Amino acid sequence: MRMRNLVPILYILFLMLPIYWLVAMSFKTTNEILSGFSLFPQTWTFENYIAIFTDPTWYWGYINSIIYVTLNTVISVSVALPAAYAFSRYSFVGDKHLFFWLLTNRMAPAAVFALPFFQLYSAVGLFDTHLAVALAHCLFNVPLAVWILEGFMSGVPKELDETAYVDGYSFPRFFMTIFLPAIKSGVGVAAFFCFMFSWVEMLLSKTLTAVEAKPIAAVMTRTASSAGYELGLLAAAGTLTIIPGAIVIYFVRNYIAKGFALGRV
Amino acid sequence: MSLQLKNVSKRVGSITHVKETTLSLEPGHFNVLLGETGSGKTSLIKLMAGLDSLATGEIIINGKDVSSLSAQKRNISLVHQFFVNYPHMTVFDNIASPLKIAGVAKSEIADRVAEAAKLMKLDPYLQRNPHELSGGQQQRCALARAIVKESDAVFLDEPLANLDYKLREELRDQLPELFAGRGAVVVYATSEPEEALLLGGRTALMTDGNVVQFGPTAEIYRQPKDLDAAKVFSNPPINTAEVSKQGNEVILNDQTRWTLSGAAAGLSDGIYTLAIRPHHVMPVETAHNTVRLEGHVQVTELSGSESSAHFDMDGQSWVSLSPGVHPYFVGEVHTFYLDPNHCFFFAPSGELVA
Numbered sequence: 001m002r003m004r005n006l007v008p009i010l011y012i013l014f015l016m017l018p019i020y021w022l023v024a025m026s027f028k029t030t031n032e033i034l035s036g037f038s039l040f041p042q043t044w045t046f047e048n049y050i051a052i053f054t055d056p057t058w059y060w061g062y063i064n065s066i067i068y069v070t071l072n073t074v075i076s077v078s079v080a081l082p083a084a085y086a087f088s089r090y091s092f093v094g095d096k097h098l099f100f101w102l103l104t105n106r107m108a109p110a111a112v113f114a115l116p117f118f119q120l121y122s123a124v125g126l127f128d129t130h131l132a133v134a135l136a137h138c139l140f141n142v143p144l145a146v147w148i149l150e151g152f153m154s155g156v157p158k159e160l161d162e163t164a165y166v167d168g169y170s171f172p173r174f175f176m177t178i179f180l181p182a183i184k185s186g187v188g189v190a191a192f193f194c195f196m197f198s199w200v201e202m203l204l205s206k207t208l209t210a211v212e213a214k215p216i217a218a219v220m221t222r223t224a225s226s227a228g229y230e231l232g233l234l235a236a237a238g239t240l241t242i243i244p245g246a247i248v249i250y251f252v253r254n255y256i257a258k259g260f261a262l263g264r265v
Numbered sequence: 266m267s268l269q270l271k272n273v274s275k276r277v278g279s280i281t282h283v284k285e286t287t288l289s290l291e292p293g294h295f296n297v298l299l300g301e302t303g304s305g306k307t308s309l310i311k312l313m314a315g316l317d318s319l320a321t322g323e324i325i326i327n328g329k330d331v332s333s334l335s336a337q338k339r340n341i342s343l344v345h346q347f348f349v350n351y352p353h354m355t356v357f358d359n360i361a362s363p364l365k366i367a368g369v370a371k372s373e374i375a376d377r378v379a380e381a382a383k384l385m386k387l388d389p390y391l392q393r394n395p396h397e398l399s400g401g402q403q404q405r406c407a408l409a410r411a412i413v414k415e416s417d418a419v420f421l422d423e424p425l426a427n428l429d430y431k432l433r434e435e436l437r438d439q440l441p442e443l444f445a446g447r448g449a450v451v452v453y454a455t456s457e458p459e460e461a462l463l464l465g466g467r468t469a470l471m472t473d474g475n476v477v478q479f480g481p482t483a484e485i486y487r488q489p490k491d492l493d494a495a496k497v498f499s500n501p502p503i504n505t506a507e508v509s510k511q512g513n514e515v516i517l518n519d520q521t522r523w524t525l526s527g528a529a530a531g532l533s534d535g536i537y538t539l540a541i542r543p544h545h546v547m548p549v550e551t552a553h554n555t556v557r558l559e560g561h562v563q564v565t566e567l568s569g570s571e572s573s574a575h576f577d578m579d580g581q582s583w584v585s586l587s588p589g590v591h592p593y594f595v596g597e598v599h600t601f602y603l604d605p606n607h608c609f610f611f612a613p614s615g616e617l618v619a
Contacts (some may be wrong), residue, residue: 159345162316165336166343167410168366181353 019242025235033231048236061219062240064130068205068213069198071134072141076194077187079138080145085175087146088153089161099150102143113139114207121208128210136208137198144197145190152186153179185255192252196245216241266292266327268313268418268450273322275308275474282308284475285321290418290450295441295464297482298454300471300497306454308474310420313452315339326417326450339418342411342449346423348403350395356382356406357391363414381409384443401432408436412443418450426456437463458500462486470497491615492538501543501573504583508539508610515539518579523556523605529619537618538611543573543586545607548593554602558583565593574599 025033026048027041052058086092087099117136118127126132160182164174180187205215220237249256268290275283283305290296298306311317313324315336323332331339342363350359360381364374382388385405395403404424411419421440425433441464444451455461461468461482468486469479470493478485478494489495495503509516511534516522525532547554560576560583567573572591575584576599585601593599610619 157347157349159347159349160351162311162314162336163343163345163349163407163410164351165316166314166339166341167363167414168337169362170337173366178351182351184353 022235022238022242025232026239028232028235030230030232033235045232048232049240051233052236052240058219058237061214061216061237064209064213065199065205065215065217066244068130068133068137068215069195071130072137072198073191073194075134076138076141076145077149077191079142080149080190081180081187083142084146084149084153085179087150089158099146102146105143106140110140110201110203114203117204118207127208128212130213132208133205133213133215134198136204137194137201140201141194141197144193148190148193149183149186152183152189156182185258188252188255189258192248192256195248199245266417266448266450267325268452269325270313271323271325273309273312273324274320275312275317276320282474283312284473286476287322288469288476288479290452291467292448292450294451294466295444296450296452296466297461297464297468298452298471299456299458299461299468300454301456304471304497305474306456306471307422309471310343310422310452310454313418314341314343314420340414340416342414342416342419344404344407344411344419344421344424346426348395348400348407348427350403350406350410352395355392355394356387356398359395359406360387360409360413363410367414377413378409381413384412385409401428401436404428404436408443412447415447416449418452419444419447421451421453423454423456425460440464458498461498468498470494472497489609489617491617492540492611493615495540495609495611495617499542501584501586503540503542504546504581505538505540506578506581506583507536509536510534510610517558521556521558525605527606527619529608529610532610532619536613538613538615540609540611541603541607543584545604546583546585547587547602547604548572548574548585548591548599549587550602553604553606556603556605558601558603559598560601562593562595562597562599565595574601576601 024039024041027044027046028038029043029045029047032038032042087095113136117132121127121132121136126135156179160178161174164178165171169178202215202217206218206221209215209218216237220234270286270288270290272285272287273283274281274285286309298309300306308317312319315331315334315338319332323330325331326339326341350356351362354362357378360378361374364377369377378391379388382391385408387402387405387409390398390402395406398406404427408424411421425436428436437460440453451466453460453464465482467480468482469476470485470489471477472493477497478490485494486498489498492505506517510525510529510532513524513530514522515525515529515537517539545554546558550557558578560578562574562576563582564575565572567590571586571588572593573584573586574591574593575582577583583601609617612618
């Protein structure tokens with residue numbers, strides 16, 4: 001019994017160690033971090049967090065990130081819904097090829113697209129806006145959302161559509177009041193993955209912004225003072241970056257399991 | 266009210282799902298579509314319901330051409346083989362949904378839903394979600410939704426196929442009274458000949474997307490137009506054999522020959538296909554079952570009050586279905602007796618001649 005518990009416990013400890021270290025660091029002073037090994041903060045300090053929440057450069061980094069991530073999630077899911085419906089309900093010329101091609105889009109590294117996006121957005125005046133980053137992230141997130149949603153939609157029998165039409169539902173009304181509630185866990189899973197990918201993506205968000213829409217990841221790398229990097233401050237910023245993802249995961253944890261069961265996540 | 270199909274057909278690519286069909290369906294009785302899985306029953310229902318577009322022909326409901334109208338505008342109801350309800354709505358909202366869409370007043374909705382729910386014995390469950398109900402109750406909910414609105418036509422696509430035996434019988438007994446006096450054209454698709462006979466009314470026999478015969482159920486059971494129709498309307502499958510007619514006699518094989526009477530006696534000499542339903546082939550001799558056959562018993566089944574035996578007779582596989590329990594031994598040669606007054610004779614072209 002004890003041996004059986006040992007392995008998962010060790011595994012979880014191993015996984016949690018870096019996170020613990022980050023959180024512990026965020027409550028230490030930079031001097032303590034540099035002075036040597038300590039398992040717990042010797043002198044607890046909230047200075048790092050206070051610094052972040054009082055300095056607009058810091059907290060605007062978070063706000064900018066949340067704005068473009070939310071914008072991206074909304075755009076990706078609302079664009080993917082009709083596309084996924086078409087893939088799941090109709091057969092049209094080249095549908096299978098198109099579906100596969102959507103996926104291959106995800107395989108291209110973001111760096112490939114950084115330069116064309118930068119040039120294009122500069123030319124049309126989108127550079128350094130939240131919309132620029134949100135649109136750029138659609139390149140990866142729309143195919144992903146289509147892929148996930150198509151799986152959930154195909155799980156809903158076509159007879160449901162037919163029953164609704166016979167009952168007199170128009171297509172938009174059926175889609176909004178019957179179909180969407182029937183696949184709401186799919187929408188949750190798709191939104192979650194769009195959120196996470198957009199939240200952790202750094203390269204495009206850094207390239208496409210300068211001041212107005214600077215994401216938190218960019219703020220963090222530019223925080224070096226004359227005394228070197230402020231490690232405590234960076235650790236606090238890192239800890240705060242984990243929180244939104246953790247909150248979203250908490251809300252969709254049951255749906256994710258369903259997504260795995262469908263084999264689409 | 267009436268529902269008419271004129272030369273209706275459906276093709277997908279190069280495959281014909283429904284061949285040109287002309288039918289005139291009336292209210293007041295069940296219109297049964299009888300055919301095996303894949304014979305085009307569901308395709309035909311989808312065409313009538315406006316869920317699929319026609320390749321040719323027109324559909325007329327109450328004298329109005331609805332061929333180009335969508336399902337929403339046809340004022341019809343549909344119940345599927347699978348239990349389809351709106352998963353996130355309560356039973357009440359499920360039944361009420363066609364009325365809400367039609368803009369019926371709230372108080373009237375409540376009354377009509379209550380009435381339909383009572384008929385379908387769903388009144389204790391109105392506030393539950395469909396997935397909290399048993400399969401039978403889920404299908405009752407779908408049926409209640411189909412009767413709550415005053416449709417011109419109600420399509421029931423094998424509504425009992427996914428229910429267990431007991432529930433199926435119970436619901437089947439209830440169906441005719443459910444639609445009696447409603448004035449809607451009721452179309453009921455099934456793959457079971459017994460259901461067609463029990464529900465009566467008129468039956469259309471379907472094979473390969475083709476309506477081979479349409480008429481009063483009992484009549485077409487007794488007088489199948491051709492061999493295809495006879496095959497559709499028999500379960501277990503109808504027994505067939507090639508026979509030759511010479512003078513007054515029909516010759517089935519070396520041992521079996523009998524003297525013809527009635528219409529068959531007037532046939533000209535030649536080769537015919539004989540068909541006889543399994544329950545007219547008995548393991549014992551009776552006043553009616555007089556013609557003796559011999560066959561190797563291959564499979565036997567005992568289903569409650571009936572015994573069936575599949576036997577091989579000169580390479581032809583036949584079935585005997587008889588009431589009571591009969592001792593068969595697989596592999597033995599058993600004697601059966603057929604009823605010469607219940608034989609159908611078909612010409613080589615397939616049509617019924619006697």
